[in-house]
Amino acid sequence: xxxxxxxxxxxxxxxxxxxxxxxxxxxxxxxxxMGWFRQAPGKERAxxxxxxxxxxxxxxxNSYLGRFTISRDNARNTLYLQMNSLKPEDTAVYYCxxxxxxxxxxxxxxxxxxxx
Numbered sequence: 001x002x003x004x005x006x007x008x009x010x011x012x013x014x015x016x017x018x019x020x021x022x023x024x025x026x027x028x029x030x031x032x033x034m035g036w037f038r039q040a041p042g043k044e045r046a047x048x049x050x051x052x053x054x055x056x057x058x059x060x061x062n063s064y065l066g067r068f069t070i071s072r073d074n075a076r077n078t079l080y081l082q083m084n085s086l087k088p089e090d091t092a093v094y095y096c097x098x099x100x101x102x103x104x105x106x107x108x109x110x111x112x113x114x115x116x
Contacts, residue, residue: 002026002105004096009110016086016114022079022107023098029053031078031100036070036081038092039109045095049081053098086114 006016006018020036035050049060049070058070070080079096091114 004107017084020081024077026107034059034098040092088116
């Protein structure tokens with residue numbers, strides 16, 4: 001059974017940085033696409049970025065380009081999201097997700113709060 005466990009969220013001031021981690025277990029992820037999503041209060045869950053586990057190819061929502069970086073550590077089966085120049089509007093619950101063809105597996109989420 002696939003398990004995804006996020007960590008690294010917290011409270012940070014505007015302009016600060018956080019690195020989220022997602023520890024993956026349960027199977028080999030070589031064929032998986034892994035992604036980060038976020039859900040702000042009162043809004044729908046939105047795609048942030050994804051990475052092909054094998055090739056490392058990445059995709060981003062345009063508004064996060066240059067501020068957020070998705071990466072993975074194959075040896076540790078861990079997905080990361082480096083977030084820089086954080087803004088109050090980045091406040092949300094951040095989820096990692098993974099799957100082949102679609103995101104079938106989700107973590108429980110980690111809260112990120114950016115104060116102004």
